[in-house]
Amino acid sequence: MGEIEPISVMRMPATSAAGAPPARVTFDRRELDRILDLYGRMVALGEWRDYAIDFTRDRAVFAIFKRAMDTPLFRIEKDPRLARRQGAYSVVSQTGLVLKRGRELPQVLAVLEKPLRSV
Numbered sequence: 444m445g446e447i448e449p450i451s452v453m454r455m456p457a458t459s460a461a462g463a464p465p466a467r468v469t470f471d472r473r474e475l476d477r478i479l480d481l482y483g484r485m486v487a488l489g490e491w492r493d494y495a496i497d498f499t500r501d502r503a504v505f506a507i508f509k510r511a512m513d514t515p516l517f518r519i520e521k522d523p524r525l526a527r528r529q530g531a532y533s534v535v536s537q538t539g540l541v542l543k544r545g546r547e548l549p550q551v552l553a554v555l556e557k558p559l560r561s562v
Contacts, residue, residue, distance in 0.1 A: 467498045468523055470505065474548055478505050478519055481552055488557065491516070517542075517555060 470478065485491040485507075493508040495515070502522040506515035518535045525531055530546040534554050543554040 467500060468503045468521060469498050470496075470503050470521060474521070477548055477552060481555060482507065485555070485557070490557070519552070 482491060482494060491507050491509065493511045495506045495508070497504045497506070501524070502520055504521075505519040507517045507519070508514075509516050514537055516537050520533045520535060521531050522533070523531050525533075525544075526546070529544050530551070532546070532548050532551040533544040534542045534551055536542055543551045545551045
């Protein structure tokens with residue numbers, strides 16, 4: 444039997460040859476792992492039930508829902524244009540209030556962590 448060769452993943456360059464920005468802003472694998480880890484824990488607690496991901500030219504959005512038909516409870520957004528000023532990552536509430544903004548995703552996601560309760 445022959446060896447199984449790993450699948451090569453084609454990555455989009457940060458900029459094109461002409462220096463234009465990429466066609467869409469996306470979450471990379473490390474960012475998605477962090478977000479989905481938090482999402483999985485909150486689903487296990489019964490807090491969240493559904494999510495949606497949207498990639499546009501300007502930003503990437505991970506929307507979190509309590510029920511599929513509702514508006515999102517929270518949106519985790521990545522906007523590279525704000526990276527130098529306020530930080531590329533933000534957590535936005537259902538009402539549009541920015542709960543946390545920063546340069547490091549784990550620090551921004553900390554606002555969504557449930558505090559431990561004593562039993």
